[in-house]
Amino acid sequence: MDCNPILWKIAPHTNAKHQILKRYVEAWAPILSQKGYNERLIYIDGFAGPGEYEDGEDGSPIVVLKALKNHSRQGNFKSKFRNLFIEICKERADHLRKVIEDRVEPLPSWIKYEVITNDFNQYIKGLMKYLEDNKLSLAPALTFVDPFGWKDLNYNVLSDLMKFEKGELLITFMAGFLDRFVWDDAHLPSIRKLFSDDQIKEIKKIEKTEDRERQIMEYFLKNLMEMIKSKTKVENIKYLAFSAYNSANRLEYYLIHLTKSRMGFYAMKQAMYKVSHDGSYKFSDFDFDPNQRTLVDYGVEESWIGAASEDAMRYISSLTSQGMKEIAISVIKDHVNYSTYWIYYNSILDKLEKDKKVQVVNCEKRRRGTFPDRCKISMI
Ligand SMILES: C[S@@+](CC[C@H](N)C(=O)[O-])C[C@H]1O[C@@H](n2cnc3c(N)ncnc32)[C@H](O)[C@@H]1O
Secondary structure: OOOOOOOOOOOOOHHHHHHHHHHHHHHHHHHHOOOOOEEEHHHHHHHHOOOOOOOOOOOOHHHHHHHHHOOHHHOOOOOOEEEEEOOOOHHHHHHHHHHHHHHHHOOOEEEEEEEOOOOHHHHHHHHHHHHHOOOOOOEEEEEEEOOOOOOOOOOOHHHHHOOOEEEEEEEEOHHHHHHEEEOOOOOHHHHHOOOHHHHHHHHHHOOOOOOOOHHHHHHHHHHHHHHHHHHOOOOEEEEEEEEEEOOOOOOOEEEEHHHHOOOHHHHHHHHHHHHHHOEEEEEEOOOHHHHHOOOOOOOOOOHHHHHHHHHHHHHHHHHHHHHOOOOHHOOOOOOOOHHHHOOOOHHHHHHHHHOEEEEEEEEOOOOOOOOOOOOOEEOO
């Protein structure tokens, strides 16, 4: 493992990754810690890095510790947060310890951290063995898997982290490089860690379209999902994928989030949406059933609001046919946010109202184009 240089210049799109991580941790912490069901919550930064970049920007462990330490709702937190920062390079791990001391210490007693100089996969295998030997379960854990390249992505280890009820993964996946390196025999040994020879052949056959990198990412996810399903009975894993492109419009990476939690899915949707909204990023989500895949670029609202309102309309019709003539707007919002690919915006109901498919009822003093929770709608 080459550990030089200790620090490097931040790539422009790393910032997007950090913003998503920050926003998500800000949402994840209160979701899991406020009701007091979870005594401990764990954040694992599997490829932690040195804690800062060459020009002083914060690395991911600092982003997370600051998000927790400065959280506006920390007064309501009932859980303790344990942060495990795993870094294989001793010099980078030492540097990270120092940056934490300088930038975030002192920490309140409910935030603990450990910098572990080890290989991510070895460490997690050891942790799993310990849990198994002692018949223990893993506390809710969000694991950020942010390696250089893909050779350290291990299906077994990743699915072990997902087999627990509240395990979540956030994975950086360099599909763009894979797409280029798949043609180079020198890279085959590392690519074979992710794909069988047959899959590599399939990848090579895909025509040079915009879709190629996404399909590579999907191969990876398909394999990962199969492995997760073989280890856990839980079926309802949802994922979101955020793609960051460089200035030459080449894909830099996918940031993939896997969760079983409706709330987690929604919180990540919001985080990715906010970060993608400046136009330079895209984020998309898919069903795991390859035949029913939906791909959405949320960057431009007009491009998806039509399909989102059709989805909402189907839901409204199904409730109406079950006898519910007037439906609370909050019910529609919940449906859109937690059970569909879309993000709830007034524009969804606005379109249905303008198209004369629904009308707003029981709604005094309402301004046009607004859909307050206290109101209801019915089909026209
Ligand atoms: C892309 S950087 C991580 C950046 C960091 N997550 C951030 O956002 O600031 C990858 C880091 O993983 C470390 N690394 C590489 N292989 C590793 C392994 N097998 N286990 C743990 N760390 C590893 C590298 O030394 C490097 O510091």
